[in-house]
Amino acid sequence: MTTDSLSNAVRVVIVGAGFAGFEAAEQITRKAKKSNTNVAVTLVSADDFMLYTPLLPEVAGGLLDPRFVAVPLNQTLPGVDVIAGRVESVDLDGKQVQYVGRGGETAVVPWDRLVLTPGSVTRLFDIPGLREHALGLKSTTEALYLRDQLLRELELASQTEDSALAEQHRTVVIVGASYAGTELVSQMRALADEVAEKRHFDPSSVRFVLLDVAKQVMPEVGDKLSHKVLDVLRERGIDVRLETSLESVSADHVVLTDGTRVPTRTVVWAAGVTANPLIATLGLPTEKGRLKVGTDLAVDGHPDVFAAGDAAAVPDLTEPGSVTPPTAQHAIRQGKALARNVLASVGTGTAKPYKHSNLGLVVDLGPGFAVANPVGVHLSGLPAKAVTRGYHLFSLPRGVNRWAVAMGYVTDVFADRSLVSFGTVTGDEAKFYAQGR
Ligand SMILES: Cc1cc2nc3c(=O)[nH]c(=O)nc-3n(C[C@H](O)[C@H](O)[C@H](O)COP(=O)(O)OP(=O)(O)OC[C@H]3O[C@@H](n4cnc5c(N)ncnc54)[C@H](O)[C@@H]3O)c2cc1C
Incomplete structure (x- = not known):
């Protein structure tokens, strides 16, 4: 110009x-x-x-x-x-x-x-301690911090003789059983399983609790797939509690709305925006x-x-x-x-109203499983996994990123996840107030 x-x-x-x-x-x-x-x-x-x-x-x-x-x-x-x-x-x-x-x-x-x-x-609610002690998942900063946090907590659990403290370190509470929370709990479960295998401890000693106030997980995918997701999560040992949320959050435990006290140092709030x-x-x-x-x-x-x-x-x-x-x-x-x-x-072309019909959702639920309902067709298991991964590769708007993600997927088939924590993100940078700043 x-x-x-x-x-x-x-x-x-x-x-x-x-x-x-x-x-x-x-x-x-x-x-x-x-x-x-x-x-x-x-x-x-x-x-x-x-x-x-x-x-x-x-x-x-x-x-x-x-x-x-x-x-x-x-x-x-x-x-x-x-x-x-x-x-x-x-x-x-x-x-x-x-x-x-x-x-x-x-x-x-x-x-x-x-x-x-x-x-x-x-979107946060007025739950005592939520803002101070919970984490979100909206940025790479938060995603990296969560990965580091899980690896750090599992390491600390292995180092202590105090079984109550080890339980705190080995418990993760995630609130929100829509796509973000459900995918997150599946991926963190897979990472924890990998650590357990390499460090020779029982994977079931790492406890994941998934909460939602709704009556079902992932209502967006319809009743049939929602039940499938619930079964798979429970098969993987994830403690899914529906119609339940947080009453309060502290540095070393949460209290659920049903009164249960859960010792934990890792709380993720993924319940809406x-x-x-x-x-x-x-x-x-x-x-x-x-x-x-x-x-x-x-x-x-x-x-x-x-x-x-x-x-x-x-x-x-x-x-x-x-x-x-x-x-x-x-x-x-x-x-x-x-x-x-x-x-x-500015005078080029004609304006049109925005109208778009929902094309469905793809949800990757970690090793070997996904659900998807592209254009109303309900898929689960490996076919859904292929559709989900194919969809993401297609949707990423840059060839180099597509290639890198595809390589990540291929590596996942024959190699273990790298158990690496960089520790470059501070707890403060991962706090909610850092979002929108
Ligand atoms: C973990 C997770 C998983 C999701 N999975 C799916 C899914 O599978 N399918 C689906 O359809 N949706 C999914 N979503 C929802 C989807 O990400 C959002 O609906 C979508 O990103 C909204 O797009 P947007 O352009 O409105 O905002 P965003 O994509 O959030 O982009 C906002 C942009 O604004 C910038 N910004 C913010 N504040 C300022 C400021 N003050 N000044 C300048 N720039 C600013 C940010 O840096 C960013 O670039 C997911 C969301 C999350 C968090």
């Missing part, structure tokens, strides 16, 4: 490079080039990579390296100006966003069109914390501001009266719709 065309370009600023923001940036740039539309796309994101979150449990379980699931923005989005910075405020009248860069400096970026896709953070805190600072209408948008993904009264993904309450045209659930599946498709509608707002 010449300096002249750059200065005349419509400035599109995207906040957040997750599934929605990444897809929007890629598609706006590509479609603008094809249609000779003069836009300059700037992507301001807290991380300089797009995180493929569905594979975080595999990172926590020591199956995949964190770099495999992080897609570098500067190497995948040619033509997009990527700024690694955390947006702190949005000036809707002055049309600029303010961000804090990697060096702690504050700067502003002006926009003609603004796309808000900062995603979500873990809420919109990124940036949304609450906008002074715009929200629904359950998510920014209200129309079916065209534009904010009512602000036709030059768009939002999508976990941060936005997008009307679900397939289920009138509800909003789309916070899933990657919707975020990716909303990213595509954002591109079309943002370009339509």
Whole structure:
């Protein structure tokens, strides 16, 4: 682009490079080039990579390296100006966003069109001790910390003569039996089994407790597959307790809502998400914390501001009266719709309402098992495993990452998981308050 065309370009600023923001940036740039539309796309994101979150449990379980699931923005989005910075405020009248860069400096970026896709953070409840003592699973930092934590705790258990203390070290409590919590417990179980085999102790001495207030695990996959998942989890010795949550959390134990006291030093809270805190600072209408948008993904009264993904309450045209659930599946498709509608707002193409029917879910449950319901076909066991892994390889938006993940899968077939803890992430960095920062 010449300096002249750059200065005349419509400035599109995207906040957040997750599934929605990444897809929007890629598609706006590509479609603008094809249609000779003069836009300059700037992507301001807290991380300089797009995180493929569905594979975080595999990172926590020591199956995949964190770099495999992080897609570098500067190497995948040619033509997009990527700024690694955390947006702190949005000036809707002055049309600029303010961000804090990697060096702690504050700067502003002006926009003609603004796309808000900062995603979500873990939704916490007012449970005593939860914020202080539990961990989440939304970032590579948390996934790495969890892996280290499990290996460290198992090591400490092996070193003590005190059986009560060893029990504390060898117990993991995970709250949330939807896909994130269920995949996580399966991967951590596999890692613990590996340690037990190599260190010659009984794997059943490592106790995993999975809690959920719902009546079943993974209701998203339907009754039949949900029962299968429950059977497999219990066969693996996972203590699944439904209609149960946490009453309180301490450094060395939790109390469940049924009054049971469980000694543990590892508690994971994976029970839902809420919109990124940036949304609450906008002074715009929200629904359950998510920014209200129309079916065209534009904010009512602000036709030059768009939002999508976990941060936005997008009307679900397939289920009138509800909003789309916070899933990657919707975020990716909303990213595509954002591109079309943002370009339509500058005169290229026609805007369309967002509509997408659920294509099902794939859930990897560790060694030899998965469940999947692609387009309504219910699969479990090895066929589901093949579909699940194939789906992730297909969906990862960069060849090198696909290759690395595929190698991780192949290695998993004939080699043991590496029992390595780096200890590079501190407990403070893995706390909930570090999310959305
Ligand atoms: C462990 C786990 C497993 C999951 N598995 C599945 C699955 O199997 N299938 C499925 O459909 N969904 C799954 N999900 C849900 C899915 O990850 C989310 O729905 C999806 O990531 C939402 O996309 P998004 O673009 O809205 O936000 P995100 O992908 O969360 O991206 C948000 C982006 O905004 C950036 N950001 C945040 N705050 C700021 C700020 N202030 N300034 C600048 N940038 C900022 C972040 O760095 C990030 O790049 C899973 C989630 C988790 C945590």
